[in-house]
Amino acid sequence: MEKFFKLKEHGTNVKTEVIAGVTTFFAMAYIIFVNPTYLAAEGTGMDFTAVMVATCLSAAIGTLLTAFIANVPFAQAPGMGLNAFFTYTLCFKMGYTWQQGLTIVLISGILFLVVTVSPLRSKIIAAIPTCLKDAISVGIGLFIAFIGLLNAGIVQCVGVEGGSGYTDMGGITKGTALLALIGLLITGVLIAHKVKAAIFIGIIATTIIGIPMGITTMPESMTMSNIGNIGLTAFHLDFGGVMSLGFLPLVTAVISFFIVDCFDTVGTLLGTAGNAGMLDKDGNLPGGDRALIADAVATCVGACLGTSTVTTFVESSTGIQEGGRTGLASVVTGLLFLLCVLLAPIAGIVPSAATAPALIIVGVYMMMGAAKINWGDFETALPCFLTISMMPFAYSISDGIGFGFISYAVIKICRGKAKEVPVLVYILSVIFIAMYILDAQI
Helix, strand or coil: CCHHCCCCCCCCCCCCHHHHHHHHHHHHHHHHHHHHHHHHCCCCCCCCHHHHHHHHHHHHHHHHHHHHHHHCCCCCCEECHHHHHHHHHHHHHHCHHHHHHHHHHHHHHHHHHHHHHHHHHHHHHHHHCCHHHHHHHHHHHHHHHHHHHHHHEEEEECCCCCEEEEEECCCCCCCCHHHHHHHHHHHHHHHHCCCHHHHHHHHHHHHCCCCCCCCCCCCCCCCCCHHHHHCCCCCCCCCCCCCCCHHHHHHHHHHHHHHHHHHHHHHHHCCCCHCCCCCCCCCCCCCCHHHHHHHHHHHHHHHHHHCCCEECCCCCCHHCCCCCCCHHHHHHHHHHHHHHHHHHHHHHCCCCCHHHHHHHHHHHHHHHHHHHCCCCCCHHHHHHHHHHHHHHHHHCCCHHHHHHHHHHHHHHCCCCCCCHHCCHHHHHHHHHHHHHHHHCCC
């Protein structure tokens, strides 16, 4: 392991990497049950157990690919937001069948793979201005803290007429929210005392406290998942039917999946690694381009198995905060997902109230990047602010990057500094604008 993962070179050891891998797994294990809830919603026709097995397998394969191809401590799984887009926009609103939807996901994955194996893979990351890289890190911090607050019920989304909604304070004096606040204080005190593995210890302690509170529930049995059900979704692709609604809807769907997957991954890699000091002198992540390849391959594999787009999870930041620096942490996370193919109930033991404090605290750490931004220069301040704010407000990393790119390019042009903007930023800004216009036509 030392020779392959270069642990000493990265300033880590086996124990630290194992703890980091387990921490990341618990922080994102919710996807095992949430993803099939979205994809197997009434009306899609997908089988819940089949999607659950596909979720575990695709997460394991994608995470292990990241470990062995890129040697970075990031984990993959079917992405939140992308699964909702698959069900509620692609299938319900646009009218594609789930078989056609999986085919569209596969096509977007192939497009992403073509881009990642071309010279564009490194140029995309290198083209992001330094100030926006810092803003991405801060934005992701707010985004994952917001996820933690929502998961815990400390804040909640309140629906109103017209399909919109707003956030409000949840009931914090009881139940999940109270347990999460207790866990947040425990973890915060441990970190303040510089206790090693504080986040991991906090997750375990909160889980135990949740038992007498009736929030942590032990599974009635550790029965094996019905692995054979995956045959109900695996390789049920419909290439002949993807043109059934015409060319423009197909292009819109493919580009939407591609853009979100690509820039969610780029943003997560740069933002999280930047906060942990893992970027090189040029602001790039060593092995980051290979991590993009692993992500693209995982999306293709996931589509074939029967799940929506697989992407790099921002919750990987919890393991990185625990000291994970190499692919060994990803191996641990991947193996745990593989174990859940057989024994999925083990992932449900840790409640969301126990992992929410980890996300909130990582958000605190990632706010450090805000100090690097020159807020006195409005040419920099506005694009950075839009990048940071749009991630939690739009619930999308890629939208934050899109707004940052577009505003950065427009301001520089209007200030007569068009030559300071990398050509690729212009190209990507146009692509984002085109995607927003196409999405509005759906």
